[in-house]
Amino acid sequence: MNASQQPYGLIAEFSSPAALLAAARSAHGAGYRRIEAYAPMPVEGLAEALEFHDHAISMLALAGGIVGGIGTFALQWFSVTVDYPLNIGGRTPAWPGLIPSTFEMTVLGAALAVFLGTLLRSGLPQLYHPVFNEPSFSAASSDRFFLCIEATDARFDLQQTRGFLEQLQPVKVSDVSA
Amino acid sequence: MTTATPDTFAPDLPSSLGAASRGEGKSMAVRLSDTHSFASISEKISGIVLTMPTPRWWTIAFALCSALSLVFFGAISYLFYEGVGIWGLNVPVVWAFDITNYVWWIAIAMSGTFISAALHLTRQPWGASISRFAEAMTIFALAIAGIFPIIHLGRPWFFYWLAPYPNVMSLWPQWRSPLVWDFFAILAYLLLSLMFWYLGLIPDFATLRDRARSRSAQIAYGLLALGWRGEARHWQRHRGAHLLLAGLAVPLVVSVHSVVGLDFATGNTPGWHSTIFPPFFVAGAMFSGFAMAMTIAVLLRRAFDLGDFITDRHLDNLAKLILAMGLVLAYSYVMEIFMAWYSADRYEVYTALNRMRGPYAPVYWALIVCVVVVPQALWSRRVRHAPWVLFGISIVINVGMWLERFMLIVTSQHRDFLPSAWGMFYPTIWDWATLVGSIGFFAWLLLLFVRFIPLISMTEMRELLAQQQGGS
Numbered sequence: 027m028n029a030s031q032q033p034y035g036l037i038a039e040f041s042s043p044a045a046l047l048a049a050a051r052s053a054h055g056a057g058y059r060r061i062e063a064y065a066p067m068p069v070e071g072l073a074e075a076l077e078f079h080d081h082a083i084s085m086l087a088l089a090g091g092i093v094g095g096i097g098t099f100a101l102q103w104f105s106v107t108v109d110y111p112l113n114i115g116g117r118t119p120a121w122p123g124l125i126p127s128t129f130e131m132t133v134l135g136a137a138l139a140v141f142l143g144t145l146l147r148s149g150l151p152q153l154y155h156p157v158f159n160e161p162s163f164s165a166a167s168s169d170r171f172f173l174c175i176e177a178t179d180a181r182f183d184l185q186q187t188r189g190f191l192e193q194l195q196p197v198k199v200s201d202v203s204a
Numbered sequence: 205m206t207t208a209t210p211d212t213f214a215p216d217l218p219s220s221l222g223a224a225s226r227g228e229g230k231s232m233a234v235r236l237s238d239t240h241s242f243a244s245i246s247e248k249i250s251g252i253v254l255t256m257p258t259p260r261w262w263t264i265a266f267a268l269c270s271a272l273s274l275v276f277f278g279a280i281s282y283l284f285y286e287g288v289g290i291w292g293l294n295v296p297v298v299w300a301f302d303i304t305n306y307v308w309w310i311a312i313a314m315s316g317t318f319i320s321a322a323l324h325l326t327r328q329p330w331g332a333s334i335s336r337f338a339e340a341m342t343i344f345a346l347a348i349a350g351i352f353p354i355i356h357l358g359r360p361w362f363f364y365w366l367a368p369y370p371n372v373m374s375l376w377p378q379w380r381s382p383l384v385w386d387f388f389a390i391l392a393y394l395l396l397s398l399m400f401w402y403l404g405l406i407p408d409f410a411t412l413r414d415r416a417r418s419r420s421a422q423i424a425y426g427l428l429a430l431g432w433r434g435e436a437r438h439w440q441r442h443r444g445a446h447l448l449l450a451g452l453a454v455p456l457v458v459s460v461h462s463v464v465g466l467d468f469a470t471g472n473t474p475g476w477h478s479t480i481f482p483p484f485f486v487a488g489a490m491f492s493g494f495a496m497a498m499t500i501a502v503l504l505r506r507a508f509d510l511g512d513f514i515t516d517r518h519l520d521n522l523a524k525l526i527l528a529m530g531l532v533l534a535y536s537y538v539m540e541i542f543m544a545w546y547s548a549d550r551y552e553v554y555t556a557l558n559r560m561r562g563p564y565a566p567v568y569w570a571l572i573v574c575v576v577v578v579p580q581a582l583w584s585r586r587v588r589h590a591p592w593v594l595f596g597i598s599i600v601i602n603v604g605m606w607l608e609r610f611m612l613i614v615t616s617q618h619r620d621f622l623p624s625a626w627g628m629f630y631p632t633i634w635d636w637a638t639l640v641g642s643i644g645f646f647a648w649l650l651l652l653f654v655r656f657i658p659l660i661s662m663t664e665m666r667e668l669l670a671q672q673q674g675g676s
Contacts, residue, residue: 043670050436063436066242066411067666073440080437083444087452098388101368105376123380126463127388133456134392137449141399144445148438150406151430158433164414166434167407168250169242 034156034204035176038196043069046171049194050075060179064172086143087136094135099128272644279637290634297629304609306352315493316342318457321450332664333513339401344649382466389460408658461489475555475616484536491529492605498598523588530579574604
């Protein structure tokens with residue numbers, strides 16, 4: 027890493043979910059806003075500590091379901107009334123027979139929206155990220171917990187922020203190169 | 205909780221396995237053994253994929269299953285060359301092994317995602333250690349089930365005519381046919397199960413990526429993990445998505461097998477034309493799927509020494525579910541006979557009696573023994589705590605469920621309204637080759653799964669451990 031270059035941020039390593047949660051709360055309390063917390067599993071309360079809310083996924087599910095359902099019903103309706111009208115006893119085919127396919131595609135539409143929405147809103151797939159430059163970060167998927175304060179944070183100062191992180195009693199604090 | 209959690213490797217882990225999981229039969233909750241830490245969970249489960257040398261039994265089983273898979277694809281290839289005449293079916297029995305296998309496999313596929321989704325929604329922590337392989341079971345069984353409706357067509361290369369797509373023939377699917385509903389149902393269920401499975405796998409792939417030693421494994425798992433880094437915001441969405449997909453999966457499962465039931469119920473063939481079919485099929489599907497999950501659970505637990513993740517309590521709970529579903533199914537059998545009598549329709553009554561004392565009577569009574577009588581052993585606590593007995597019962601149940609589908613499908617067709625149109629069905633070697641080969645191919649897929657994909661969700665195990673430590 028070029029010494030004069032600004033790092034991506036500072037990362038502190040913790041050994042338990044409780045320590046990470048406490049550290050995230052302190053960092054947020056100290057006014058840091060560009061904070062990332064990494065854990066090998068969901069930690070109850072961690073996203074709230076970072077004041078993160080994303081209700082878009084359930085809205086996407088609703089939208090996907092509506093598109094899948096109405097789309098499939100409309101397709102069938104178009105097929106039997108407009109494109110290839112079927113006249114059965116003077117009537118077009120009864121709509122209840124069109125419902126099973128409509129239901130299946132409603133569920134599929136919602137599920138696709140949830141799945142793709144979750145990945146895309148999280149910016150995944152993203153194979154490279156600066157935190158991967160930290161060698162000990164490979165334990166973040168197994169048994170270690172990390173808190174990263176980005177250098178773009180308004181309150182970020184290499185010395186002060188390092189001092190702040192040290193006082194949270196982490197296992198260690200390291201620079202993350204950009 | 206403010207104290208740092210114990211985070212040491214448990215070096216003597218293998219010796220402590222099983223012992224911790226025995227004696228704690230009383231509490232309803234499933235506990236991981238206290239020797240586990242976040243590190244030991246990752247070590248143990250990812251180790252099966254990354255560091256464990258290939259066991260001898262695996263190599264032998266893989267060779268055998270590869271041979272059976274070749275039998276399966278060989279039988280299908282010959283079918284494509286020669287046509288459905290190689291099978292024993294002919295008018296009046298035009299649906300036989302093909303559709304029996306289809307219903308049997310799709311039923312096995314029903315409960316994997318259901319187990320995992322329903323237990324997730326009801327916050328049953330014991331679902332965590334069986335959900336991953338149950339979902340894998342669903343996907344593999346569903347993929348195999350999907351082959352049968354295609355190969356049972358006289359002209360299988362036109363199977364895509366089921367899909368509504370713009371074409372120059374002005375051709376549309378028959379929207380009101382359950383066979384078209386089946387197409388949409390299987391498509392939705394397969395894709396949803398895959399997404400549900402893969403979403404849960406992404407963080408586990410990240411663990412494998414970070415722990416892998418070889419470059420090829422790092423690249424392969426790195427690509428599969430999509431760059432997952434465990435960010436709190438991503439976890440938040442991941443969790444919400446998992447819950448939503450679980451909520452979508454449960455009604456979907458019920459609808460899919462109901463549609464399979466409607467494949468029969470909408471026909472006017474005696475023995476099929478009954479409104480009880482959709483719920484009856486769903487109950488049967490849960491039953492055989494739970495049994496298959498039991499078969500796989502007992503084998504995996506033994507093969508990879510997973511007694512501290514898949515505890516006696518898990519098998520006990522699964523056995524109770526099997527028992528409950530078996531009772532629902534036994535009730536359905538009784539109702540089927542009752543409704544045949546109550547309808548006062550001579551063809552319905554004859555079909556019911558013909559099943560019990562006609563030429564296929566041995567199949568009927570064998571299935572009653574396998575599906576209704578044998579599972580009653582599960583009332584006994586001792587039986588529920590004997591893994592190999594459970595294994596035996598689960599195999600018997602799935603044999604019985606295959607016989608049930610065969611009985612339902614074949615006896616209804618072989619003697620319907622006109623005695624002059626009656627006939628018998630006898631399977632040929634190709635019928636058997638396709639059935640046995642499909643089982644071999646299923647096992648082949650499972651064998652690959654256990655070597656390349658973590659067979660228990662490490663994420664959910666860590667969550668369970670965190671809850672335990674937080675609560676203690």
